[in-house]
Amino acid sequence: MMSTLPLEHVDERLDEAAEIAGPWQTVVWNDPVNLMSYVTHVFREYFGYSRERAHALMLAVHHDGHAVVAEGAREQMELHAQAMHDYGLWATVRAATS
């Protein structure tokens, strides 16, 4: 379902994220309850990710058991984790090397 992703739709925020990338990550973990459509919607709404990127992240969570949804300063990653908890998603913060 990602086969028609045109290059020009690659989210500009990816570049922003790369610039501010720090040593910490927000990780979202798979759970058997949250709907795939809901998780995708949350990634779009909260992080402002494109539909394609949000969908790819949701699939990564679903198939790999977890996915890194943001990288940067620790305080910012903790704010993201709090926001994910508000949505009922299971999120943690970790050092990027672990």
Add this chain to the structure above:
Amino acid sequence: MSGAAIGLLPIEAAQLAELITQFIELLADADTRADPALARLVPDAYRDDPAAAREFRRLTEADLLGRRVADAQAMRESLASVASRATDAGSSRRPVRLELDAAQSGAWMRTLAALRLVLASRLGIDDEDDHDDDPRFGVYDWLGYRLELLVQALDRD
């Protein structure tokens, strides 16, 4: 993503309001360590660092639970308008149209998702195919259906 219009039967609104009342009561005597359903709503933010997880919880848990209550109350308020309008219209069998703004939509989504998490914990759902004959599974699936419809309505723009 500005908001969403949804249709809701009065009986659905009544059931949602009942579930939300129970949910608010649950949050009120919150012992997040003793109740796995509540624990799921405020998970550890650090997997391998208990001290950091404790500190994060100390700083954020009360606020998070407070936002849960505020969301649930906001949803209950919009449900109350369904009940009154259904009475005015004299029909309980037709869906009532409800316009949710962005803030209300957010409150609905987060509360529907939280209600499912609580029910899943009570039902012991550990994987996606975990269903048995407990009638609460019907409620669980229905909440998922309502959430799915809301997400679709919000994603339409």
